[in-house]
Structures are given as structure tokens and as C-alpha cells.
Amino acid sequence: MSRMSTPRDGDDVTVTDVSSALEYWPSPPPWGWTADDLDRLPSEGPNGEPDFFKHVELIDGALVFMSPQKRFHERLLFGLRVALNEQAPESVVAMMQMDVKLGHRTRPCPDVLIVDAAAADDDERTCYTPDEVHLVVEVVSPESEERDRKTKPARYAEAGIAHLWRVENNDGKPVVYVYELDPATRAYGLTGIHHGRLTVPVPFPIDIDLEKLPR
Structure with a gap:
């Protein structure tokens, strides 16, 4: 051709x-x-x-x-998805590794995300738009540090996604860095660093024992 x-x-x-x-x-x-x-x-x-x-x-x-997942990465993805769906209102759904189309040339695949239930009901979808997404979660691995800590958060914020969690591996235990979008600056502000237990009021009331996640 x-x-x-x-x-x-x-x-x-x-x-x-x-x-x-x-x-x-x-x-x-x-x-x-x-x-x-x-x-x-x-x-x-x-x-x-x-x-x-x-x-x-x-x-x-x-x-x-994306490189092959380590067990820590897979365990956190599954555990957070299950825990979030157990506590989520009927209007939203947590899922794993579905793309978000942020623009003409940017389409990341968050590890976990929370989207509108109406959008999640369409089994033919391959990606979602920022207005359908309420939270994105990135579990950091050695090869993705630069993207997960710097590049992707900036792109999520520019697109207007209200909430971001970054999960780091601290000697086999998850540490969750929670960010919320400042609408005035279109940038994320750190609202908390969570060890052992994650308790936040938004995007809906969430209380997760990080050391007892479903496996």
C-alpha cells in the first residue's frame, strides 16, 4: 500500500x-x-x-x-474497584482500565475510574469523556512514575476531572495521595495522604481499609 x-x-x-x-x-x-x-x-x-x-x-x-502488571498492582486495582462499588451510589460505577478520551491526541487508560452509571451501561463503549468521569486512580509502578506523578495528572486536571488518587507502593502497603481539582486554576490540590485507611467525603462518602482490600 x-x-x-x-x-x-x-x-x-x-x-x-x-x-x-x-x-x-x-x-x-x-x-x-x-x-x-x-x-x-x-x-x-x-x-x-x-x-x-x-x-x-x-x-x-x-x-x-504498558508493562506487565506486578501482583501489587493487580491486587490494588481489583480491591479498589470492589470496595468502591460496594459504597458507590446507584448513579455511578467503578471499573478498571477503561480509556478516557481527554482530547484529539490524548487517551490515557486509568487503572481505576468512576463513571456515570448511564455511560457504564453501554457495553459497546471503548472510552469515556471527561464529563462522564468523577474519579481517576493511578497505581504507580517503576516504569510509569513520570507519567503517573506528572504527565497524566496535568492532563486529567486540564480536562476538568474533579478527583484523582495516586497510589504508591510503600514496602508492600498502599499509600493513597488524594487530589481535588481547583476550578479557578484547573490544577489539582493535595487534600490528604492516607496510610492504612482511606476516608474521604467526595466524590461520595468513602471509607476503605487499605490493608483489608478484597483480593
Whole structure:
């Protein structure tokens, strides 16, 4: 297949088949990756690698491949999702690793998120919009420190998501850093650091024993 012509700056580019973009692999295509491209990526990699694009997110136009999870990471994701759904009102649902489309070239995949129940009822959805998301949770791993501590929080805040939790591993025990959006500055402010027990009033009353999470 011949390559597409490189669009000029400012052109409104619509790519309906990412095969043209993959011809530039491993470099990004000249027109860049978009959030909608993630729905069109093949299951196999450019050289036939199985499930190559299974765990990928888009940050500022760059594809980011997520490393295999450690047990701490998996345990926290499952435990927080179960605990949150046990306490959540009927209007919202907690889920794991679903994308949030923050813009044309940014589509991260939070570890845990709370979304409107009406949006969660649609089993065909592959991503959510910021107005449907009430909380995002990132569990930090060594390879994701820079993204989870700096890049992704800034993008979530710019998109207007009201609540963010960052979970760190402290000798095998979770420490939860809780942030709330300041609407005046469109930036997060730290409201608490929680060891052992997490108790917060928003986005709804939550009381979680971090040392007894469901496994």
C-alpha cells in the first residue's frame, strides 16, 4: 500500500484505516496518532506479534505501551474497584482500565475510574469523556512514575476531572495521595495522604481499609 501524503499543519486529518500509519512503524506517522486510532489498531503488531496493541494508551500523540502488571498492582486495582462499588451510589460505577478520551491526541487508560452509571451501561463503549468521569486512580509502578506523578495528572486536571488518587507502593502497603481539582486554576490540590485507611467525603462518602482490600 502506498503511503498517504503528509498533511500540512492545520489540516483536518481523518484517517479511517491505520494501516497507512503503521507503514511508518516504529516512527509515528507524519500526521501523528489520534485518540480515535486506538479503536482501529489491529490485534497483531506490525510484524505479526500477538496482542501487540492490547495494552496501549495515547499521551500527547505518542503511543505508550504498558508493562506487565506486578501482583501489587493487580491486587490494588481489583480491591479498589470492589470496595468502591460496594459504597458507590446507584448513579455511578467503578471499573478498571477503561480509556478516557481527554482530547484529539490524548487517551490515557486509568487503572481505576468512576463513571456515570448511564455511560457504564453501554457495553459497546471503548472510552469515556471527561464529563462522564468523577474519579481517576493511578497505581504507580517503576516504569510509569513520570507519567503517573506528572504527565497524566496535568492532563486529567486540564480536562476538568474533579478527583484523582495516586497510589504508591510503600514496602508492600498502599499509600493513597488524594487530589481535588481547583476550578479557578484547573490544577489539582493535595487534600490528604492516607496510610492504612482511606476516608474521604467526595466524590461520595468513602471509607476503605487499605490493608483489608478484597483480593
